[in-house]
Amino acid sequence: MGCLRQISLPSYILIINFVALTFAQPDVALYKNCTTSGTFNNDSTYGSNLKSLQFSLSSNIDESGFYHSSRGQDADTVNAVVLCRGDVELEICRSCVNEAIRNLTQDCANQREAIIFYDKCMLRYSDQSIFGIMAWGPGFEKWNIYENVSDNDWNTFTVTRRSLLLSLRDRASSGDSRLKYSTGEEQVPNYNTMYTLVQCTPDLSLGDCKSCLDACMQLIPTCCNRSIGGAVYKPTCNLRYELGTGPFYNQTVPYAVPPPPPPPPSLSGIEIFLIVASIVIFVILTVSISIYLRKRKQRNQHHKIEKNLSVHEAVDGIDSVESLQYDFATIRVATDNFSAANKLGEGGFGPVYKGRLPNGQEVAVKRLSKGSGQGEQEFKNEMSLLAQLQHRNLVKLLGFCLEGEERLLIYELLTNGSLDQILFDTINGQNLDWDGRYKIIRGVAKGLLYLHEDSRLRIIHRDLKPSNVLLSKEMDPKISDFGMAKLFLQDETQGNTMRIAGTLGYMAPEVFQGNISVKSDVYSFGVLVLEIVSGHKIHNNFENGNNTENLLSYAWRIWREGEASNLIQPTMKTSSSSIPEIMRCIHIGLLCVQENVANRPPMASVVLMLHSMSLPLPEPLRPAFFQHSSVETNMEMPLLEASNYSVNEASITELHGR
Ligand SMILES: *[C@@H]1O[C@H](CO)[C@@H](O)[C@H](O)[C@H]1NC(C)=O
Ligand SMILES: *[C@@H]1O[C@H](CO)[C@@H](O)[C@H](O)[C@H]1NC(C)=O
Ligand SMILES: *[C@@H]1O[C@H](CO)[C@@H](O)[C@H](O)[C@H]1NC(C)=O
Ligand SMILES: *[C@@H]1O[C@H](CO)[C@@H](O)[C@H](O)[C@H]1NC(C)=O
Ligand SMILES: *[C@@H]1O[C@H](CO)[C@@H](O)[C@H](O)[C@H]1NC(C)=O
Ligand SMILES: *[C@@H]1O[C@H](CO)[C@@H](O)[C@H](O)[C@H]1NC(C)=O
Numbered sequence: 001m002g003c004l005r006q007i008s009l010p011s012y013i014l015i016i017n018f019v020a021l022t023f024a025q026p027d028v029a030l031y032k033n034c035t036t037s038g039t040f041n042n043d044s045t046y047g048s049n050l051k052s053l054q055f056s057l058s059s060n061i062d063e064s065g066f067y068h069s070s071r072g073q074d075a076d077t078v079n080a081v082v083l084c085r086g087d088v089e090l091e092i093c094r095s096c097v098n099e100a101i102r103n104l105t106q107d108c109a110n111q112r113e114a115i116i117f118y119d120k121c122m123l124r125y126s127d128q129s130i131f132g133i134m135a136w137g138p139g140f141e142k143w144n145i146y147e148n149v150s151d152n153d154w155n156t157f158t159v160t161r162r163s164l165l166l167s168l169r170d171r172a173s174s175g176d177s178r179l180k181y182s183t184g185e186e187q188v189p190n191y192n193t194m195y196t197l198v199q200c201t202p203d204l205s206l207g208d209c210k211s212c213l214d215a216c217m218q219l220i221p222t223c224c225n226r227s228i229g230g231a232v233y234k235p236t237c238n239l240r241y242e243l244g245t246g247p248f249y250n251q252t253v254p255y256a257v258p259p260p261p262p263p264p265p266s267l268s269g270i271e272i273f274l275i276v277a278s279i280v281i282f283v284i285l286t287v288s289i290s291i292y293l294r295k296r297k298q299r300n301q302h303h304k305i306e307k308n309l310s311v312h313e314a315v316d317g318i319d320s321v322e323s324l325q326y327d328f329a330t331i332r333v334a335t336d337n338f339s340a341a342n343k344l345g346e347g348g349f350g351p352v353y354k355g356r357l358p359n360g361q362e363v364a365v366k367r368l369s370k371g372s373g374q375g376e377q378e379f380k381n382e383m384s385l386l387a388q389l390q391h392r393n394l395v396k397l398l399g400f401c402l403e404g405e406e407r408l409l410i411y412e413l414l415t416n417g418s419l420d421q422i423l424f425d426t427i428n429g430q431n432l433d434w435d436g437r438y439k440i441i442r443g444v445a446k447g448l449l450y451l452h453e454d455s456r457l458r459i460i461h462r463d464l465k466p467s468n469v470l471l472s473k474e475m476d477p478k479i480s481d482f483g484m485a486k487l488f489l490q491d492e493t494q495g496n497t498m499r500i501a502g503t504l505g506y507m508a509p510e511v512f513q514g515n516i517s518v519k520s521d522v523y524s525f526g527v528l529v530l531e532i533v534s535g536h537k538i539h540n541n542f543e544n545g546n547n548t549e550n551l552l553s554y555a556w557r558i559w560r561e562g563e564a565s566n567l568i569q570p571t572m573k574t575s576s577s578s579i580p581e582i583m584r585c586i587h588i589g590l591l592c593v594q595e596n597v598a599n600r601p602p603m604a605s606v607v608l609m610l611h612s613m614s615l616p617l618p619e620p621l622r623p624a625f626f627q628h629s630s631v632e633t634n635m636e637m638p639l640l641e642a643s644n645y646s647v648n649e650a651s652i653t654e655l656h657g658r
Pocket of ligand 5: 225
């Protein structure tokens with residue numbers, strides 16, 4: 001159930017979500033009411049009872065998230081109840097309750113009765129008995145004011161909402177005296193998944209919990225009839241639903257009531273016969289339907305392939321494009337108005353920001369520099385193509401946003417940054433051992449192979465380099481910025497082929513003559529491999545007598561002198577068992593950077609070479625050194641014009657210095 005394909009979801013939900021936004025702020029109370037009863041004096045017994053009770057609350061809550069207590073006698077009795085949302089961890093629960101107490105102590109000082117609701121907790125105290133008693137008020141409703149489901153979809157939407165809430169109501173109310181909580185999801189036709197949560201204070205009886213939730217449900221048609229998100233809160237129960245791309249709750253509940261034991265089998269012979277018979281019929285039906293559907297799908301696929309997919313045809317209908325489109329306002333809020341604090345870096349195509357979507361998902365937002373010159377429809381087509389590229393070694397494109405001149409790309413957020421930040425860092429670089437590096441090399445190779453051959457579209461990356469290799473938590477490499485060059489190279493068709501995307505040092509020489517092919521990516525990959533093995537940047541200078549060499553010429557020279565092991569970063573030489581693997585990678589790297597395009601192996605061969613150690617490798621021929629004279633003369637003009645792209649300024653300076 002928790003498994004969602006981001007890209008297949010409709011766009012509606014991605015638009016600012018009032019409920020989720022309000023709830024996303026942990027410290028902001030959703031609702032507070034302390035006007036229902038009288039006041040007490042500072043020096044009264046009631047006041048001191050309340051104070052002492054408040055002190056005890058947060059330390060006494062346990063994993064169940066529920067606690068109640070009383071202090072004092074007769075008219076001076078104070079009763080308090082705290083309830084944390086069922087999925088909230090104890091520590092967060094406690095800090096939420098502390099915040100609630102702090103707030104009420106100030107804003108509701110001297111009030112005998114008060115209630116405050118946060119997203120994650122509720123605190124209530126009163127001079128009346130409140131434990132075990134269902135209460136309707138004070139309560140409140142909240143809903144998404146920005147988005148309604150369409151009239152046409154309203155029917156299926158309400159049916160789903162109602163049936164989900166009813167089944168959750170029954171599940172939650174049958175919980176035990178520590179937790180009455182339940183969540184559930186269901187796909188709404190034409191929309192996103194609906195996520196729902198219901199909870200009662202567990203001191204209610206089964207029947208009271210049901211009635212309390214029924215009362216909440218009865219309010220939905222008035223508060224939230226067509227809204228894509230809504231919530232109803234009462235002191236003793238609450239419910240909430242949201243159409244979204246991910247749950248607003250944690251699907252792992254720290255303290256959960258074990259599911260009820262299955263009912264004991266007490267079926268008569270005839271019942272068993274009927275059940276078996278219907279299962280057999282069901283299985284036969286399912287199998288024949290799925291065979292039929294598969295046949296039909298195969299036919300359709302053949303049909304599609306025969307149509308020889310052009311860019312436009314590959315778009316699976318307008319729905320899939322819309323499902324990727326985010327609202328600009330949403331992204332502006334998600335990135336805190338593209339605040340400097342959220343800026344992750346500046347890529348070749350524009351700055352990248354960290355953001356948090358209304359559903360809590362963290363994303364990286366690339367704000368393309370203006371003037372990509374691409375029309376809206378072309379851009380959408382491009383996006384829907386890129387979003388179809390999914391591979392564990394590619395950064396996942398979650399969506400895009402288009403408004404006026406603004407073009408934003410929304411990607412999964414990878415927390416470990418990019419390879420260059422680790423590889424070329426004196427400390428982190430040393431911590432990246434050979435196994436980690438080897439995994440990165442092989443992962444990048446697979447990602448590139450997918451781009452070149454295995455995806456439906458043949459994508460040439462054009463700008464592969466360490467800063468475009470991002471690392472997941474598990475240090476798996478993910479290639480980013482693929483397909484970017486195409487977004488910016490629209491005028492190619494108008495014969496203006498001189499604009500070059502790429503980064504000096506990583507670009508194969510033929511690229512400067514406009515001969516871009518998958519083999520130019522192979523070249524960049526070779527440079528990357530040599531960098532990973534040596535820990536040196538391609539631009540680093542190596543002294544050789546009076547000459548200075550760059551990484552490639554240095555590697556080539558010592559390879560021919562039989563000293564290639566000198567290339568290996570010294571910190572990795574400690575484990576001699578990995579030396580054969582490292583040497584093989586140097587060999588492969590040199591094969592990839594060969595000057596003659598035809599001699600460079602395709603990525604499929606590279607992947608094979610990396611995975612079977614026994615496969616014999618050809619001798620590498622002379623690499624293309626990027627200071628190669630025929631290239632140098634061609635370089636300046638297009639590169640300066642290409643300042644929009646990932647041209648590394650340091651490398652330009654270096655070039656001019658020669
Ligand atoms: C209490 O919470 C409300 C709502 O979040 C807020 O407006 C108010 O400033 C808070 N009061 C204090 C004392 O923090
Ligand atoms: C109670 O004490 C607080 C400070 O401790 C003060 O601000 C408030 O005015 C007092 N209220 C009454 C009713 O005396
Ligand atoms: C507080 O709750 C009472 C009873 O439910 C209600 O009449 C009153 O309007 C509420 N006050 C506020 C400020 O919401
Ligand atoms: C949603 O529907 C309600 C009534 O059905 C209407 O009052 C509200 O303006 C609508 N909101 C939007 C954003 O269309
Ligand atoms: C809820 O919306 C539907 C569809 O627009 C409408 O037919 C129905 O009357 C609405 N119900 C209420 C209580 O507003
Ligand atoms: C969800 O809950 C589990 C168990 O308490 C916890 O380990 C995990 O970190 C939580 N995840 C999030 C996103 O809060």
